Amino acid sequence: MEATRKLIRRQSLEKLYNALSETRKIYAPVMAEDKQITYCYNPSFAEVTFDHIRSTMSPKNVLFPKVENLFYYTNEKTESVISVLDLNKIPEVVLWGAHPCDAAAIDVLRSIFCWEIKDEFFAKRLEKLVVIGLSCHQSDEYCFCTSTGLAPDSKNGSDILLSRLQGGDYQAEILTEKGQSIVDSLPDLFEPVTGEQVVITEVKQKFDHRKVTEKLATSFEHPFWVSNSLRCIGCGACAYLCPTCACFDIQDETAGRKGRRYRSWDSCGFGLFTLHTSGHNPRSVQSQRWRQRIMHKFSYMPERNESLGCVGCGRCSSGCPVDMNIAEQLAALQNI
Amino acid sequence: MNNLISKAKELLEGKAVHVVIGYEAGPTGVARPAFITDPSGADMLIYDDRCVQNLAVYLTKPEVKSLGRMAIVANLPVMRSIMMLISEQQLFAESIVVLGISDKGDLLDIADIQVMQAYIEKSDLSNPARDREPLTALNKLSPGERFSYWQKELSRCIKCYACRQACPMCYCTRCTVEVNQPQWIPVQSNTLGNMEWHILRAMHLAGRCISCGECGRSCPVGIPCHLLTMHLVDQVHDYFNIYAGTSDKMSSVLSTFEPNDKESFII
Numbered sequence: 001m002e003a004t005r006k007l008i009r010r011q012s013l014e015k016l017y018n019a020l021s022e023t024r025k026i027y028a029p030v031m032a033e034d035k036q037i038t039y040c041y042n043p044s045f046a047e048v049t050f051d052h053i054r055s056t057m058s059p060k061n062v063l064f065p066k067v068e069n070l071f072y073y074t075n076e077k078t079e080s081v082i083s084v085l086d087l088n089k090i091p092e093v094v095l096w097g098a099h100p101c102d103a104a105a106i107d108v109l110r111s112i113f114c115w116e117i118k119d120e121f122f123a124k125r126l127e128k129l130v131v132i133g134l135s136c137h138q139s140d141e142y143c144f145c146t147s148t149g150l151a152p153d154s155k156n157g158s159d160i161l162l163s164r165l166q167g168g169d170y171q172a173e174i175l176t177e178k179g180q181s182i183v184d185s186l187p188d189l190f191e192p193v194t195g196e197q198v199v200i201t202e203v204k205q206k207f208d209h210r211k212v213t214e215k216l217a218t219s220f221e222h223p224f225w226v227s228n229s230l231r232c233i234g235c236g237a238c239a240y241l242c243p244t245c246a247c248f249d250i251q252d253e254t255a256g257r258k259g260r261r262y263r264s265w266d267s268c269g270f271g272l273f274t275l276h277t278s279g280h281n282p283r284s285v286q287s288q289r290w291r292q293r294i295m296h297k298f299s300y301m302p303e304r305n306e307s308l309g310c311v312g313c314g315r316c317s318s319g320c321p322v323d324m325n326i327a328e329q330l331a332a333l334q335n336i
Numbered sequence: 337m338n339n340l341i342s343k344a345k346e347l348l349e350g351k352a353v354h355v356v357i358g359y360e361a362g363p364t365g366v367a368r369p370a371f372i373t374d375p376s377g378a379d380m381l382i383y384d385d386r387c388v389q390n391l392a393v394y395l396t397k398p399e400v401k402s403l404g405r406m407a408i409v410a411n412l413p414v415m416r417s418i419m420m421l422i423s424e425q426q427l428f429a430e431s432i433v434v435l436g437i438s439d440k441g442d443l444l445d446i447a448d449i450q451v452m453q454a455y456i457e458k459s460d461l462s463n464p465a466r467d468r469e470p471l472t473a474l475n476k477l478s479p480g481e482r483f484s485y486w487q488k489e490l491s492r493c494i495k496c497y498a499c500r501q502a503c504p505m506c507y508c509t510r511c512t513v514e515v516n517q518p519q520w521i522p523v524q525s526n527t528l529g530n531m532e533w534h535i536l537r538a539m540h541l542a543g544r545c546i547s548c549g550e551c552g553r554s555c556p557v558g559i560p561c562h563l564l565t566m567h568l569v570d571q572v573h574d575y576f577n578i579y580a581g582t583s584d585k586m587s588s589v590l591s592t593f594e595p596n597d598k599e600s601f602i603i
Contacts, residue, residue: 034558056496056557066494067524141364230400231369233393235498237556251523264524267496272514285399321498322389322553323368 001180003155006172006190006263008162013170016189017045020094020182024130027062028096029055034095048097050164053140054313058243059102063109063125066240067264068120070250075257087124095131101145103133103157105243111305112246130178133158139201142314144327146205150311153200163198171198176177206327209298209308211334216299220291224336228329229290236267238293238316243296246307247273268292290324298330339443342410343435347407353433354404357394359387363456367594369394373403383437392417394525396426397539407433412459413548415452416581417504420544422449423586426507449584461579463547463566470563471570486531486564492557493530499551499561500537503557505544512536538564543572543589546581 002032008016020026021042029037030047037055041061062310072083096102106126136143136152145151155161159179163171172190176182183190215247239245249266253259266273269290283289297309317325344356355427358381360370367386371394372378392414394400408414415436421427429449436444436455446452463471474482496512500506513521514534521536522529537551538561545565552562572578580586 036558067526137458226399227371230371230394230397233498233501233554235501235554236494236496237498237554240494240496241556249523251519253522253524262524265494270497287395287399319556321502321556323362323364323366325362325364328363 001175001177004174004180005193006174006183007165007193007196008170008172008190010168010170012189013162013212014045014278015187016182017048017096019186019189019269020096020130021141024092024094026094026096027057027059050097050134051138053136053138053143054099054315054318055102056315057241058105058313058315059095059098060105060109060243060245062093062130063122064246064248064265067262068121070263072258073259075254075259078307087120088186089129090121092122092128093125094131095129097134097162098131098158099136099313100133100150100152100154100156100158100161101143101311102243103131103161103310104145104150104154105313106131106157108244108301108307108309108311109246109276111301115305123134123242130182131158131160133161135161135163135198136201136203137164137199139203140314140318142318143203143312143328144206144314146203147207147310147327148209148308148312150308151200152203153198159265163200165196167196169196171196188250203312207331207334209310209330212298212330213302213308215334215336216295219333219336220295222336224333225291226287228332229287229324232269232286232290232324233322234271234286234289235321236265236269237319237321238326239269241268241315241319243311243313244297268296292321294326294330294333340383340435340437341378341381343443344372344381344407345375347433348372348375348378352405353407355400355409356381356409356435357391357400358409358435359383359389359391371400371403381409383441384597387411388553388557390417390502390504391551392421393502395421395432395504396507398572398580405431405433407435409435409437410446412439412456413436413546413550415446415456416461416546417548419449419453419456419581419584420505420546420586421507422584424544424588425527428456429584453583456582461547461582462573463569464549467547467549467563467566470560471566474563486534487527489559490530490534490561491527492502493525493534493559493561494557495525495530495533496556498554498556499534502550502554505541505546506537512540514528534564537561538568539590541565542568543576543578544580545569546579 013315024040027039028048029039030043031049032038037052039059072080113119155175159176161173174183247266248263250263252261275281301309347353356372358370359367360380361382362368390413424428434446436446438444521532547569549562552560576589
């Protein structure tokens with residue numbers, strides 16, 4: 001559908017929020033006691049922040065929970081009885097205030113989870129999700145959305161995109177049928193636009209992702225990987241903070257005769273990730289794992305999923321205990 | 337700092353070492369580990385208040401070791417970590433050069449292990465001042481309140497294992513949590529599994545933790561998990577009058593048994 005623009009007053013935002021929360025769960029960013037920005041379910045409108053640069057964790061948990069039950073089982077003598085989960089019980093959720101990088105990450109996750117075989121858990125959560133995006137009026141030195149083909153006001157992934165106007169009210173861009181149906185159900189809250197300017201931050205481009213992808217095709221054996229990853233300590237912080245990292249582990253947990261199978265986040269940064277039963281590990285050292293992380297996002301995904309595996313949110317770098325700054329590394333890589 | 341740079345250059349030029357592990361400033365101004373292999377690169381070295389990471393974690397990493405003989409910029413926590421690594425036979429004292437840094441930021445002349453030991457012995461080995469206040473506050477809580485505190489904090493853990501990876505004493509090539517037959521600790525991140533992991537981690541570090549606080553600093557979600565190991569630092573000191581990392585021949589507090597131990601339940 002063709003996008004339309006409306007004006008929504010600051011005080012009407014609360015009405016919109018409360019109206020949506022009557023029929024849906026809301027997943028929105030709040031500032032915790034320790035100043036960290038955390039997404040949580042159903043905070044009151046007063047708690048929701050509109051001034052954050054980035055939440056510590058990305059909101060991907062709403063579509064790809066850190067732990068997700070797949071089915072339950074009971075072992076009866078020689079056979080197991082499986083009880084499947086009723087996916088229709090997955091609630092309707094509004095992802096509120098997601099910045100354009102995090103909203104665009106939904107498209108990246110979809111390109112993975114709905115690639116050839118549709119992941120029914122992810123697909124159902126996505127079907128029941130409405131995204132109210134929020135353009136960025138501020139940014140910091142870790143932001144690099146513009147290097148990944150996005151912008152602080154990108155529309156990808158949002159059903160409605162809010163952008164702050166100079167006077168403190170908001171512009172609402174209605175981008176999808178889902179967004180339109182919300183506007184139609186609450187027509188009094190949306191007014192015609194006045195021509196007032198939106199406030200959008202400027203994010204400096206740090207590298208050209210097309211050049212990076214091109215360079216990666218011929219640099220698998222380059223000494224760059226070892227020299228630039230010596231300081232990587234091999235934790236999973238970057239993968240777990242990342243809005244597009246989608247790897248998971250599958251485990252059974254049994255107590256007596258009953259149990260459940262679940263999946264939980266995993267990271268290619270861990271040595272165990274590729275360890276074979278034989279004891280052989282094709283990625284036995286950290287430089288190979290760091291290379292995999294970059295290759296997957298900037299070479300394999302553009303080639304296979306036709307989407308870049310990075311949205312430039314900067315969490316992997318701001319949250320890294322040893323300052324593995326990905327934008328800095330890619331800027332260096334495109335010129336090696 | 338100039339002394340540090342010239343010393344690093346001298347070591348690299350004379351081929352006394354192949355790599356100097358120190359700190360450099362990243363593009364955002366954050367100090368981060370640097371691995372200098374060429375004398376001209378030594379000019380990048382910095383040492384100031386930003387240099388907080390415990391560099392000793394790299395002394396056991398295969399790709400760093402493969403660079404050759406190492407020199408390491410070592411403040412007190414790094415020196416104590418080195419003592420523990422030597423004690424636990426993860427490092428040969430002769431295989432490294434220690435570029436000791438005093439608490440005032442001056443380059444020390446650490447000629448050998450004995451000199452390092454003497455420096456450590458005359459230093460304050462108790463938990464850092466910044467952490468004493470929260471430790472005392474936690475100790476004042478009732479066991480129930482303390483349990484609730486940790487339950488709330490650890491429920492946020494995402495099992496990224498940054499706390500483990502940042503710790504020089506967590507050098508196992510396969511951690512207990514990675515043993516999956518049987519699976520001792522749940523893979524998933526939930527409150528119970530997270531508590532099991534953090535209690536296991538703390539207990540494995542009892543008598544070995546040198547109070548660098550690196551585990552808590554590294555946590556991307558800001559869980560003060562260093563207070564768990566630091567509490568055990570206090571406990572071990574109270575019960576055994578021992579601080580970890582004070583000599584290159586430390587025996588393990590929790591796995592050393594002697595006939596004259598006051599407890600009768602083991603031997």
